[in-house]
Amino acid sequence: MQITMSPYYGKPDFSGLVRKRGAYGEVDPVSVADLLRNAFVYPPHSTLQGVKLVTFGFCPQHDMHTAPQFHFKFRNAGEVPEVAREDQDWVGVYHRLLCDAVTSSCAQARAPWLLQSGGKDSTTLAIAIAQARPDTTCITYLGGREENEVESAAFVARRLGLRHEVLVCDPGRAYDRYLAVVDRMPLLTADFALLSYMDLATEIATHGGDGIIDGLGADSYFGTPVSRQQRLLARLAQQLRLPGRASELPLIDRSFELCFMLGTLQMHPIERVFPGSRFTDSEVDGLFGCDMASRSRARLALFREEIASATSTWEWRDMSMSIAGSAGAFAKGLYAADALSLHAAYPFCDRALREWVHYEVPGYQKVDPDTGVNKMLIRRHIATRFGELPYVRRKGSFRFDLCGLAAARFDLVRDHAQQASYLLPGATRWLDRNRRRLDNKYHASKFYLLAVVLPWLVRHDRGSESSAS
Structure with a gap:
């Protein structure tokens, strides 16, 4: 089976997996190693041996089993074009296209809910939603002590006349909600926002919502600056092979920073771009009791030539992140929505909107050439209603x-x-x-990966368990 699975290509169809459960082979152990090493499965592979995925960058007409070819769709994002072919009301056209994207992506939803972080993408979406789907409810997730975007998000919703709700992270509740539907998840990713997403999706369904509006998708064509810290981490990633218990040594095991650095030293530079702390190759081999990590890392070869052709560090990082974005960030929402029978809407993936931004909007409207600040057009769109919000200046992240x-x-x-x-x-x-080390986020991140992966294996790989016994 081959499934076209990217909101850029349209809504994926997992119905064949549901109708013919167990017909597409056993769980792929290399894909399980992918999850433990990187928190997602390298496309075009999936967690089932007989199922391949066409994510963005692959062609739906190609056979993913025999001839997958990866080509990044948004070359020189943030720079192309340098000069506009014709002058336009950039903010006005952007607003119209975003409203159209909201309307079309939410057409099947009777009661959509917006995942509203309070940041740039969700704020600009909320402005369009207030016009195109004012029946939408906004919901903000308070994931941890590191940040609190609720005040900003509530202010935006209130000013726009949209209903706003808050869900405070309870990790036990989120995990229980995941376990309640894990057997209905067609495939698996271990994205670090999966449990948060499952918590939110269950909350939405419980309150009568039937659709989730997600603000993913704009980074790939607006362009994402590379920070000094990101450049340093890429240099530190040296693919060293250290003992599996290096991060468990006394004193080191209590320091997130030292553990994170040791983990980075053992990564490939491209894999260091992927978010989160994960199991090292030595640890993965220890979990399997055999050499499995090298087979996972070998899957990176499919992407190396395209990524090596990048013309800037920005593009290099955009290409690398697109792999994780398709198979991790988007997958978590698609799998969770499918398990709970919800519509998943991604307005920023709309073809007309993305093509216009990439091919017509001049570079200075996407990235400020003097400061390197990105998404200038989105910031200007927000400024038409709110001025400069505090959370737009200080970007946070999705916490759990x-x-x-x-x-x-x-x-x-x-x-x-x-x-x-x-x-x-x-x-x-x-x-x-x-x-005893799980009060350190580095080790707790690995616990999270096991917490997500193990129940899915138990529920979906009964055949392997029976044959092993």
């Missing part, structure tokens, strides 16, 4: 209480590890050895 999850559901995850020992015999040992 990783340490709280480990404290609340350790025994449950350990039980799943024992049930999945036919594939990951080292998982229970890792959990027992690191239980």
Whole structure:
């Protein structure tokens, strides 16, 4: 089976997997290694051996089983074109196209809800939604102590006349909601926002919502600046092979910064671009009890030639992030929405909008040539209604209480590890050895990956379990 799975290409169809459950082979162990190493499965692969995915950058007409070819669709994002072919009311045209994108992407939803972080993308979306779908409810997730965007998000919704709700992260509740539908998730990603998304999606469904509006998709064609920290991390990624327990050494194991640096030293520079702290190659081999990490890393070869052709560090990073975006960030929403029978809407993926921004909007409207600040057109659109919001200046991120999850559901995850020992015999040992370290976000991030992956394996790979026994 081959599934076209990208909001840039339209709505994916997972119905064949549901109708013929178990007909497409067993769980792919290399894909499980992908999840543990990078939190997503390298496209065009999936967690099932017989299912391949056409994500953005691949051609739906190509056979993903035999001849996948990756080509980044938004070359020189943030720069093309240098000069506009004709002058336009850039903000006015952008607003019209975004309203049209909201209307078309939400056409099937009777009661849509906007995932409103309070940042640039969700704020500009809220402005368009207030005109195109004023029946939309906004919901903001308070994920942890690091940031609190609720005040900004509530102000935006209130000013626009939209209903606003808040959901405070309870890691135990979020995990229980994930377990309640994990057997209905067609495939799997371990994106670090998956449990938050599942928490939100369940909340929306409980309150009568039937659609989720997500602000993903604009980064790829607006262009994303590379920070000094990101450049430094890319240089630190040296693909070193260190002992699997290096981050468990005394003193080091208590420091997130030291653990993160040791993990970075063992990564490929492209894989360091992917977000979050993950298992190293040595640790992955320890979880499997055999050499599996090298087979996962080999999948990166499909993307290397295209990424090596990047003409700037910005484009290099945009290309690298597009891999994780398609198979991780988008996948979490698509899988969660499918499991809960909700419509997933991604207005920024609308073809007319994205093509106009990439090919017609001049570079200075996307990235300020003097300051390097990106999404200038979006900022100007927001300024027509709000001026400069505080949260637009200080970008946050989507948080989840990783340490709280480990404290609340350790025994449950350990039980799943024992049930999945036919594939990951080292998982229970890792959990027992690191239980006292899970108040460090570095180790808690790895716990999160196991917490997501293990139940899916237990529910979806019964065939392998039976044959192993």
